[in-house]
Amino acid sequence: MAHDHAHPHEDHHHDHPAWKHDGVRVIPGSQLDGNVPSTPGMDRKAAINFARVGAQKLWAGTVTIHPDAKTGAHHHGPLESVIYVVRGRARMRWGEALEFTAEAGPGDFIYVPPYVPHQEINASPTEVLECVLCRSDGQAVAVNLDIEPVEKPEQVLWVDPTHPTGGV
Numbered sequence: 001m002a003h004d005h006a007h008p009h010e011d012h013h014h015d016h017p018a019w020k021h022d023g024v025r026v027i028p029g030s031q032l033d034g035n036v037p038s039t040p041g042m043d044r045k046a047a048i049n050f051a052r053v054g055a056q057k058l059w060a061g062t063v064t065i066h067p068d069a070k071t072g073a074h075h076h077g078p079l080e081s082v083i084y085v086v087r088g089r090a091r092m093r094w095g096e097a098l099e100f101t102a103e104a105g106p107g108d109f110i111y112v113p114p115y116v117p118h119q120e121i122n123a124s125p126t127e128v129l130e131c132v133l134c135r136s137d138g139q140a141v142a143v144n145l146d147i148e149p150v151e152k153p154e155q156v157l158w159v160d161p162t163h164p165t166g167g168v
Contacts, residue, residue: 025053032062037142041071042120050138059135063120064128065090070121073098073147080136081112083120088129094118098147117145 032045033052046052048060063083065071083090083104090104094112098119104110112118122129135141 022054027052029062036061036140039071039074039142039144041065041069044133044140044142046140049140055138057137059133059138059140061133063131063133065120065122065131066129067122067127068125071119073117073119073145075115075117075143075145076112076135077141077143078114078137079141080114082134083110083112084108084132084134085110086130086132088127089123090129090131091121091123092118093121096147117147 027047029047032047033049034043034045036044036046036049038044043064044061045064046059046061048055048058050056050059059079065088085104085106085108087106090108090110091101092104092110092112093099093101094116096117098117102110103123120129
């Protein structure tokens with residue numbers, strides 16, 4: 001039977017009956033799964049992962065860090081991570097001795113490469129830090145590290161054409 005190319009999408013629902021249940025999924029914010037690898041000081045909840053929706057290449061969820069709290073040092077093995085700050089002020093420390101630091105606020109994205117030791121810090125003494133987190137695999141990986149953070153991490157300045165020597 002020849003397909004009418006003027007309407008190429010017309011027959012798709014016949015070809016993929018499983019799409020009704022295995023197509024687009026909405027995970028309500030009230031139904032996130034807290035059963036994920038934990039890091040001290042951080043409340044992670046999974047929305048999208050292999051166990052819940054069969055995701056092969058992505059993990060997504062939320063992270064909440066209480067005012068003035070900081071996580072332990074950790075990394076996420078071979079996974080890449082992206083953190084989007086929804087509310088509050090995030091301070092990231094990273095490096096073998098967590099010697100580097102940078103801050104991010106609402107609307108900012110943070111990228112964490114594989115195996116980089118890091119620590120998330122809520123830079124606000126009063127406001128909860130709320131983030132959305134995405135990782136490059138359907139399984140959550142968190143390797144907690146026994147690192148003593150340096151007292152004064154090195155400030156990493158934002159360098160761009162208007163701040164050639166760096167600005168905070």
